[in-house]
Amino acid sequence: MRSTLVFTALAAALALGGCASPVPVKQAPVESKTPTPTESGTAGANANGAGQNQVAAVQAPAESNAGPGPNVPKSIYFAFNSYTVESQYTPVLNANATYLTQHPQAHVQLQGNTDARGSREYNLALGQKRADAVMKGLELLGVKPSQMEAISYGKEKPKALGTTEADYAENRRVDIVYQR
Amino acid sequence: MTSMLRRRFVLGSLSIPLVRGAASFVGLAALATSAQAQFKVDVSGIGATQIPVGIGVFRDPNNCPQPIADIVRADLTRSGLFAVSNLGGQMLTEQGPPNYAAWRSQNLEAAAGGSVVQAAGGRWQVQFRLWDAVKQADLGGLALTVTPGDLRLAAHKISDYIYQKLTGQRGVFATRIAYITKAGQHNFSLNIADSDGANPQFALRSREPLLSPVWSPNGQDLAYVSFETGKPVVFMQDVRSGARRAVANFKGSNSAPAFSPDGGTLAVVLTLTGRSQIYLMPSKGGTPRQLMRSYSIDTEPTFSPDGQSLYFVSDRDGGPQVYKVGLNGGSVQRITYSGGYNVSPAISPDGKTLAYISQQGNSYQLWSINLATNATQLLDDGSDCGHPSFAPNGQIVLYSAGGRGGEVLKTVSIDGRVRSTLSQAGVQVREPSWGPWTPDR
Numbered sequence: 001m002r003s004t005l006v007f008t009a010l011a012a013a014l015a016l017g018g019c020a021s022p023v024p025v026k027q028a029p030v031e032s033k034t035p036t037p038t039e040s041g042t043a044g045a046n047a048n049g050a051g052q053n054q055v056a057a058v059q060a061p062a063e064s065n066a067g068p069g070p071n072v073p074k075s076i077y078f079a080f081n082s083y084t085v086e087s088q089y090t091p092v093l094n095a096n097a098t099y100l101t102q103h104p105q106a107h108v109q110l111q112g113n114t115d116a117r118g119s120r121e122y123n124l125a126l127g128q129k130r131a132d133a134v135m136k137g138l139e140l141l142g143v144k145p146s147q148m149e150a151i152s153y154g155k156e157k158p159k160a161l162g163t164t165e166a167d168y169a170e171n172r173r174v175d176i177v178y179q180r
Numbered sequence: 181m182t183s184m185l186r187r188r189f190v191l192g193s194l195s196i197p198l199v200r201g202a203a204s205f206v207g208l209a210a211l212a213t214s215a216q217a218q219f220k221v222d223v224s225g226i227g228a229t230q231i232p233v234g235i236g237v238f239r240d241p242n243n244c245p246q247p248i249a250d251i252v253r254a255d256l257t258r259s260g261l262f263a264v265s266n267l268g269g270q271m272l273t274e275q276g277p278p279n280y281a282a283w284r285s286q287n288l289e290a291a292a293g294g295s296v297v298q299a300a301g302g303r304w305q306v307q308f309r310l311w312d313a314v315k316q317a318d319l320g321g322l323a324l325t326v327t328p329g330d331l332r333l334a335a336h337k338i339s340d341y342i343y344q345k346l347t348g349q350r351g352v353f354a355t356r357i358a359y360i361t362k363a364g365q366h367n368f369s370l371n372i373a374d375s376d377g378a379n380p381q382f383a384l385r386s387r388e389p390l391l392s393p394v395w396s397p398n399g400q401d402l403a404y405v406s407f408e409t410g411k412p413v414v415f416m417q418d419v420r421s422g423a424r425r426a427v428a429n430f431k432g433s434n435s436a437p438a439f440s441p442d443g444g445t446l447a448v449v450l451t452l453t454g455r456s457q458i459y460l461m462p463s464k465g466g467t468p469r470q471l472m473r474s475y476s477i478d479t480e481p482t483f484s485p486d487g488q489s490l491y492f493v494s495d496r497d498g499g500p501q502v503y504k505v506g507l508n509g510g511s512v513q514r515i516t517y518s519g520g521y522n523v524s525p526a527i528s529p530d531g532k533t534l535a536y537i538s539q540q541g542n543s544y545q546l547w548s549i550n551l552a553t554n555a556t557q558l559l560d561d562g563s564d565c566g567h568p569s570f571a572p573n574g575q576i577v578l579y580s581a582g583g584r585g586g587e588v589l590k591t592v593s594i595d596g597r598v599r600s601t602l603s604q605a606g607v608q609v610r611e612p613s614w615g616p617w618t619p620d621r
Binding site: 023024025026027028029109117118119120121122124125126128129132135136149150151152153154156157 | 372381382383384385386387388389391392405406407408410411412417419420421422424431432433435436449451454455456477479480493500521523524537539544566567610611
């Protein structure tokens, strides 16, 4: 026995005359960052003798703008159900620790992620555990705790969207994200 | 009432009336400014016993925006506890007269009639009355004057009245549910709908993930986790006004909000020491106090109905299991033992039953455990169940489940017999929370 009801009457009620129990819609603010000029000098058009119509070319900073260059890997992967930074990632920790100790003003967010299986909140805690392991590793290499924040995205922001073991492995990850 | 309860019997089949005029409303739905998707609702199963009840055709004008009697029949039918007829299509108003002889010849135990008339100021007056066909007694009724937008609510209140008179349990048809939807990678929303999935409304839209909504006990606020600032932060939002604020926005991750039964305290999970740990703080905001120190993950707190203890999930013994701890310290008691992964506890309003998610092989199943006997019951062996939430009368569990088309909401009666699925085409629906009874619901 199986039956189907399709409820479309409500939208009609809204269209016909409002609702006495309104739920105001809010829009979560989108984080805005001010783009910064990539080259100094181009903006000083008048000083360089260019006309009033000159437009300064501005490049919005990309995600990788801050921190060490792309030659320094910033992701650490974890085995299933594991929260231990494996030895193969020691060079990744070392390179990032070197940058952070040499740039005491630099700040990183360590973003923990998990694969898609299980409770959302529990995965948030698992991702946190991974981010925390990376933070402790960097701390042991001399990085100040005040330069780091370990957070978790759990399974909410998967990089790989599939459901193969390779996708799951890609998502068991901590990203070291340099913040401006 | 007891004589009526004894004479229930099981019917082999029942039909579910379609909402009257649904087809003609489709065009109007497209005109609505809100892009909110409508739920498709599938019901299966019936209760162990069903009460045969007739809901007559109400007298109502053609321009009445909502088919009140049809909504009542659909409510009662969906509960699985009633075999619902429409009295052969005969009109019956709250004036009666009750035709007890005819009703008994149809084996009905009760019958109801009503009317809808236009009232001043664009409002509508809805009246109904219920009769006991066996005792030949008037069981009373309701007279409600409402705006067009609250006509569905009026119908649900009639359903609640009938449900309570005939089962002895308070109904939940007039309550609301909150849930999260995801439509595309950057289109998340927090939504509120009637308990039957109708009347869905956006409360919040965001480009970043939302999760773990939970109602305050008075039904005025929702607490939830939002990633809008680039990390998990616990927000509180007044449902009616839309006013919102971050209540837990500390270094690290902030998640898993839970209200104390009196609404004054919020349990949250913070990572101030690195690990995920449970803290208590005033729900209006303030300084969090760490409940207990552990070297494990402690998360997914939920208060016992007496407010004296918390159920939570911890991996202190290896895999995640459900535990209980008194709020004034004391020893931690392990609740779940079967299986290596038991998470997302939800406690029934009477405090006697815990619903939770248990991994069995590659499946995440919905189970319940009787806290007095430790007897467990499988409620859904589906592959990807999550986030259970009890109806305020404790008779139904609302949860999310994976399907071929993505995530949907499901309900199951606590005896596992009656099920429904609420789905939206092309939209992931998840993280449901069943709202409380309130003075106006």
